[in-house]
Amino acid sequence: MTSLLECRNVVYSYGDGTKALKSVSISLDEGQKIALVGPNGAGKSTLMLMLNGILRPSVGEVLFHDRAFQYDSASLREIRRKVGMVFQNSDDQLFAPTVFQDVAFGPVNLGFPKDKVKLYADYALQYVGLSGYERRPPHHLSGGEKKRVAIAGILAMEPEVLILDEPTSNLDPASAEEIMEMLDELNCGGKTIIISTHDVDLAYRWADEVILMEDGGVLLRGTGQEVFGDAELIKRARLKLPIVVDLYKELVGRGLLIGSKPPRNVLELTDLLETGTRGTAFQEVLGKIYICNVDEPDPEGIKDILERSHVSYIGAMGTNAKIMAEHAGIPLDFTYGVIDKCILKALVGKDSLIMTSGGMIDHSLKRIRAYCQESGAEIEVVKLSSPAESGVNRDR
Ligand code: ADP
Numbered sequence: 001m002t003s004l005l006e007c008r009n010v011v012y013s014y015g016d017g018t019k020a021l022k023s024v025s026i027s028l029d030e031g032q033k034i035a036l037v038g039p040n041g042a043g044k045s046t047l048m049l050m051l052n053g054i055l056r057p058s059v060g061e062v063l064f065h066d067r068a069f070q071y072d073s074a075s076l077r078e079i080r081r082k083v084g085m086v087f088q089n090s091d092d093q094l095f096a097p098t099v100f101q102d103v104a105f106g107p108v109n110l111g112f113p114k115d116k117v118k119l120y121a122d123y124a125l126q127y128v129g130l131s132g133y134e135r136r137p138p139h140h141l142s143g144g145e146k147k148r149v150a151i152a153g154i155l156a157m158e159p160e161v162l163i164l165d166e167p168t169s170n171l172d173p174a175s176a177e178e179i180m181e182m183l184d185e186l187n188c189g190g191k192t193i194i195i196s197t198h199d200v201d202l203a204y205r206w207a208d209e210v211i212l213m214e215d216g217g218v219l220l221r222g223t224g225q226e227v228f229g230d231a232e233l234i235k236r237a238r239l240k241l242p243i244v245v246d247l248y249k250e251l252v253g254r255g256l257l258i259g260s261k262p263p264r265n266v267l268e269l270t271d272l273l274e275t276g277t278r279g280t281a282f283q284e285v286l287g288k289i290y291i292c293n294v295d296e297p298d299p300e301g302i303k304d305i306l307e308r309s310h311v312s313y314i315g316a317m318g319t320n321a322k323i324m325a326e327h328a329g330i331p332l333d334f335t336y337g338v339i340d341k342c343i344l345k346a347l348v349g350k351d352s353l354i355m356t357s358g359g360m361i362d363h364s365l366k367r368i369r370a371y372c373q374e375s376g377a378e379i380e381v382v383k384l385s386s387p388a389e390s391g392v393n394r395d396r
Contacts, residue, residue, distance in 0.1 A: 003028065003029060003030075003063075003066065004028055004029060004030040004064070004065065004160070004161065004192055005027070005062070005064055005083070005161065005192075006026070006027040006028070006063040006066075007025060007026050007027075007047070007050065007051075007057075007060065007061075007062050007063075008025055008060050008061050008063065009023050009024075009025055009059065009060035009061075010023070010024045010025070010047075010050060010057045010060035010061070010062065011023050011024075011057060011058050011059035011060055012046055012050060012055060012057055012058050020043050020046040020216055021046055021047060021050070021216045021217075022043075022215070022216040022217050023059075023060070023217070024047060024216070024217060024218060025060075026211065026218055028051075028192070028194065029192075029209075030160075030192055031187070032192055032208045032209055033183070033184075033187050033206060033207050033208045034192070034193065034194045034195070034209045034210075034211065035194075035196070035197055035203035035206065035209070035210050035211070036048070036194065036195070036196040036197075036211050036213055037196070037197060037200060037210060037213070037237075038212055038213035038219075038237055038239070039214065039237055039238040041215075042213040042215065042216070042237070043213055043215070043216040043217070044165075044196040044213055045088075045165055045196065046216075047213070048085065048163050048165055048194065048196060050062055051083060051161075051163055051194070052079060052080055052083040052085045052161075052163055053071065053076045053079040053080060053083075054085065056069075056071050064079060064082065064083065077109075077110070081106070081110060081157045082159055082160045082161065083159060083160070083161040084154030084155075084157060084159035084161065084162050084163065085154070085163045085164075085165075086150045086151055086162065086163065086164040086165070087150070088165040088166040088167075088169055090143070090149070090150045091146070093150045093153070094138040094139070094146060094149055094153075096138070097137060098134065098135050098136065098137060098138075099125070099130065099133045099134055099136050099137075099141075099149050100121060100125070100134035100135065102138055102149055102153055103121045103125055103152045103153045103156050104117050104118070104121040104156065105153060106153055106156050106157040107120045107156050120156040120157075120158070123155075123156070124152035124153070124155040124156040125152050127152065127358075128149070128151055128155070128182065128319060129148065129319040129320070129322070130148055130149065130152065133145070133149075142175070143172075143175060144171055144172070144175030144178060144179065147171065147179055148179070148182075151164075151179075151182065155186075159191065160192060161193075161194065162183070162186065162191055162192070162193050162194070163194045163195075164183070164193070164194070164195045164196075165195075166195075166196055166198070167179050167183070167195050167197070168180065168202065174335070176202075177335065177336035177337075178319075178336070180202065180206055180336070181317060181319075181336055182319055183206075184206075184317075184360075184363075185317075185318050185319065185357075185358045185359070185360055188358070188359050188360055188363045189359055198239075200239055200241065200242045201242045201244070203224065203242075204244065204245065204264075205224070205242070205244075205264065205265050208223070209221060209222070209223065210222065210223070210224050210226075210227040211227075212234075212237055212239075213237075214237045219233055219236075220233055224242070225261055225262055225264065228241055228242055228245050228262070229245075229261070229262060231249070244263055244264070244265060244266065244269055245262045247269065248272075251273075257272055257273065265337075265340055266337075266340065266344075267340040267344055267371070271375060285349050286346050286347065286349060286377060286378065286380070287312070287345055287347075287348070287349050287350040287351045287352065287379070288346065288351045288352075288379070288380045289342050289343070289346055289351070289353075289368060289379060289380070289381050289382070290311060290352070290353040290382045290384055291353075291354045291356060291364055291381060291383050291384065292353065292354075292356070292383075292384040293356055293357065293361045294320065294321050294324045294355050294356070294357050295320065295358070303328055303329075303330070306330065306353075310351060311351045311352050311353040312345065312350040312351055312352060313334065313341070313342065313345050313351075313352040313353070314330060314331075314333055314334070314352065314353045314355065315332060315333060315334030315335065315341060315342055315352065315353070315354050315355070316334075316355040316356075317339070317354060317355070317356045317357070317360045318356055318357035318358040318360045319357065319358065320358060321355040321356055321357040321358075321360075322335060324355065324357070325355060330355075333352075338354055338364075339354065339364050339367045339368060340367075342354055343368060343371055343379065346379045347377065347379075361383070365381065365383070368381055369381075
């Protein structure tokens, strides 16, 4: 893995003398999902603004692909194109009279010809599931839709990195999950994603790497298990433990579980509990997981799959898969955490179907295989390359 963004001894003071960053040295790897966590005032937003050149270090330097940032306007334009920033409050980002104009602003500013601007803006709007919203005024949209427009505006410039300050704040749980799934999808497509969040449960289950900040510095970085495994440090940073870790610690404390390291998610916790209480985590006959890619829009084909198959549950991953399910009138049981939920159902003998889009199929297969290898469960995965290949009916 190569270092993508790096801060070397970065110090930053605001105009009023507040020292927001106190010698931060950190290097961020390509292709990672990174969460900055820490209490208010820890310096997360300041660090993010530093990483796309909106702020310039008082001392130290920031590097992209091992080259120090230059702060002339041409270099900054290039950095901001490659390292896109989505602000916490979408109203600070969206200003044009229509959604299309907003999303096209970046490519227009980069001097792209008109047809290329349209191509990029159309692609970005389709990616975030907002085709058809082009003429609407952004300020009339819901919070989740505004966030999608803001993300589309960044995507239209083809960034390598997306930085999102508190991407789920002020969103209802379903919209928040949809945004996080979209970030997963973008990451599967090769983009590095950096978020800041107060939501420790989100950081724990979503991020490959967690960076814990406090008082203008980095306290600890590592996997979620490493960072949230240090309960004392988490308390010092005035955060709480993710609920899965908290519950695990209680169960270990009461002697109901033998602890080695905290589970990553509900699936792993359930496995630990089942092996702890019954000696086996699995039913004798495991359910199957069907997976189909719906990038080729064919609602009738999907309906056909459902009519001829026996799945108990259906989940959709990826914006287009969800849109397709809606168009086809397919009621979804799972719209987030889909892979783990389908594995949980397979473990109790139920079949499920995962509809995927945007390259998420390989990600799903990898995750299921990794689970099977680690746990010893032999869950059959049936990959449906075309809808006509399956034979399934919903049968709960
Ligand atoms: P976080 O994102 O972790 O809440 P910030 O980066 O926003 O932290 O803030 C770090 C420190 O800088 C805090 O003490 C905050 O009050 C201060 N700060 C942030 N923005 C400004 C500003 N525009 N002017 C002066 N001080 C600021």
